[in-house]
Amino acid sequence: MSRLDRAGIARRVAADIPPGSYVNLGIGQPTLVADYLAPDSGVILHTENGMLGMGRAAVGDEVDPDLINAGKVPVTEPPGASYFHHADSFAMMRGGHLDVCVLGAFQVSFAGDLANWHTGEPDAIPAVGGAMDLAIGAKSVYVMMTLFTDAGAPKLVPSCTYPLTGLRCVSRVYTDYGVFLIEPDGVTIRETYGIEEPDLRGKLGL
C-alpha cells in the first residue's frame, strides 16, 4: 500500500471511530474526517462553539451567520441537533462525555504529549482556542498529521520542542506513512503505508 494522501488519512481515522460516538473534529485537516463517516455510523459531531449533531458545511441559501462551526464555517442543522453555551460545551469535554477528538499537530511525543497551538517563534501571535481543553478532555485523542515536516523532520518525536498543548494525552497518531498507537509501554506501529516498518522505525528513532 502506498503512502496516504490527506483524504486517505481522513478515511483511515473515520474507519476507526466507533459507531455512536460523540466526536469533535478539530479545525483544519480533521474536518475532512466527517466526509468519510458512514451515514449509518450514528456518530454525533460536537463543535465547541455550542452545538451537538452538527451537520455538513452549508451552501447557498443554507448559510446562516448564526450557525457556524469552530472553524467559523457555516454549517447545517440536521434533525436532532442541540445548542448550548460555552461552559456546557467545555463541560462535555472536561467532564469525560466526549468519546473522541481528532486534532492536528506540530509534534507528538513518544509519550503522547501534544504540541499543536504555538510555534513559539517570537513574533508569532499565540492563539490556543479550545485545543488544550480538547486534548485533556476527550476520552480518546487521535492526532492526524503528515509524519514529516516539509524540511523532512519527524513530527513524532522523543520529546516535543514546540510549546505543549497537553501532557500524555494522545492515544493514536494517523499519518501518511503509518498509524501509531501510543501505549503505556511505548509506541506501537499498527500499519505502514509506502514504507517498511524497520525503515520507519529507523527514520523516527523508535
Add this chain to the structure above:
Amino acid sequence: MTLVVESADEAVAGVSDGATVLVGGFGTAGQPMELIDALRRLGAKDLTVVSNNAGNGSQGLAALLAAGQVRRIVCSFPRQKDSYVFDELYRSKRIELEVVPQGNLAERLRAAGAGIGAFYCPTGVGTPLAEGKETRTIDGREYVLEFPIHGDVALIKAHQADTLGNLVYRKTARNFGPVMATAAKLTVAQVTSVSSPGSIDPEAVVTPGIFVDRVVACPSPAVLAEEGAAG
C-alpha cells in the same frame, strides 16, 4: 430589575474608563455589534476586553480596538485570518494580551457569575499557560488553580427578550452570552425584539431576567461576514 432602553447609546451609558468589558460572540456570531459601536461612540478608554476573539475585519470589536480604547484583551483565539487590526496593535505593543484556553475562559466567567472563589482545572497542566500557577493533585490527577473573571459590564447579543429581561438566543450565536450575562455588575443585551411577559415560553428561557440589567432592541443588527474562515 431590567430596564428596556430605547437606544444602544442609552444601553451603554455610564461605562467608565478602565472598565472590564465582557463582549459576547464567537467570531462574528453573537457579537453585539450595535452595543460595541455605542461603546466606541461613548469613548470610554483604557478598557480591558474579555472576548473569545480579538475582532474580525474592521468593524465591531475590531473598530473599538482600532479606536485605541482597549488597553488589554483577554481571549482564547486572537489570531484569525481577518484579525489584522489586533495583529498590528499587538506587534507594535499597543495592546496587552492574555491568552486563556477557551474552556477556561468560559468556566472562569461561569465561576464569577456563580460566586466561586477559584477552581482546580485539568486544562493546560504542563503547558506554558499554566506556568507560575498553583497546582494540586486530586485523586492522582494534576489540576491548575484558576480564578474567576469578573466584568464591570457585559455586552451580549441574544435573539429575543421580554420586558423582564428573559432571553432566548439563536443557534450558535448563543456561545458566551449566557455565562457572560451572569459575570458582570451590569449586563446589557441587544436583541432583535422585546416582547411582553408571557410571550416567551418559560421552558425556553436560557438567561433568566435576574442576570440582565438593560435590554435594547436592535431589529436589524449588522451582520459582519468573516473575511476568510478559520480560527
